[in-house]
Amino acid sequence: MAFPDRIERRLDLTQPPERVWAALTTAEGLGTWFGNKAQVDLRVGGQAKLAWDSGDTATLTIERLEPPRVFAYTWPIYGLPESDPRRTYVEFTLEPVGAGTTLTMVETGFGQTSEAEHQVAWPGNNTGWTNELGELVAYLDGQA
Numbered sequence: 001m002a003f004p005d006r007i008e009r010r011l012d013l014t015q016p017p018e019r020v021w022a023a024l025t026t027a028e029g030l031g032t033w034f035g036n037k038a039q040v041d042l043r044v045g046g047q048a049k050l051a052w053d054s055g056d057t058a059t060l061t062i063e064r065l066e067p068p069r070v071f072a073y074t075w076p077i078y079g080l081p082e083s084d085p086r087r088t089y090v091e092f093t094l095e096p097v098g099a100g101t102t103l104t105m106v107e108t109g110f111g112q113t114s115e116a117e118h119q120v121a122w123p124g125n126n127t128g129w130t131n132e133l134g135e136l137v138a139y140l141d142g143q144a
Helices: 015-026 028-034 115-142
Strands: 006-013 037-040 045-053 057-066 070-076 085-097 100-110
Touching: 006 085, 006 115, 015 028, 015 070, 015 085, 015 100, 015 115, 028 037, 028 115, 057 085, 100 115
Parallel strands: none
Antiparallel strands: 006 100, 037 045, 045 057, 057 070, 070 085, 085 100
16 A cells, blocks of 8 residues: 655745754754754764653754755654664755745655554654644744
């Protein structure tokens, strides 16, 4: 049975690409909207480590970095053990539009899961991105 392999979201933001880029790639930005604390080694092959007050953590491995246009990483598939080698690929693309930015987020790689794994991973991330990107907008809108 075929099931969705990708999640895609597109946001039209009022902030310029440089501000959106900082929110996506700095410890301050990621640690505010995409976790409660973050450490970022901003280079291809570097890692971003996220921690939430709930005790959850995530480690992202940076795969593509084209400031201030493309930021991409791999990370564990939701619902699988951290030690599982399978990862999904998340790519943010920023396009200047007037004084603002169109942000496109695409996550792929769910097709490598079994049907049972997919029933946890895809819906979890699909809902998760709705929530997290809402927090990104709130974070950007709250910046001075």
